[in-house]
Amino acid sequence: MELQESIEIRRMQKRDIPAVYEIECICFRSPWSKLSLLSELRNDVACYLVLTVDDRIVGYGGMWFIVDEAHVTNIAIAK
Numbered sequence: 891m892e893l894q895e896s897i898e899i900r901r902m903q904k905r906d907i908p909a910v911y912e913i914e915c916i917c918f919r920s921p922w923s924k925l926s927l928l929s930e931l932r933n934d935v936a937c938y939l940v941l942t943v944d945d946r947i948v949g950y951g952g953m954w955f956i957v958d959e960a961h962v963t964n965i966a967i968a969k
Contacts, residue, residue: 895943902938902950904931909947910940917966930963941967 902910907927914921930936930952938952949967953960 896945898942899939900942902931902940902952904928906940906947906950910950913947913950913966913968914964916968922964936963 907924910927911921911924914927927938930938933954935954935956936952937955938950940947941949941951947968949965951965952963954963
């Protein structure tokens with residue numbers, strides 16, 4: 891019997907901040923604060939996505955879209 895995982899990439903939401911912050915703290919020596927992550931959700935040029943496996947956040951990434959370019963702000967994947 892083969893196990894099927896449910897994998898999804900979707901826009902980050904306010905309710906995702908605690909899980910994203912946990913990954914941020916594990917992956918980076920100087921992690922962004924929860925407040926910084928939350929403020930990015932209100933940033934008009936920002937787009938943040940989360941990666942879920944079986945509804946558990948296992949990674950995220952963000953970028954800013956400025957004119958015709960995208961600037962990657964962060965990418966992190968849990969172990």
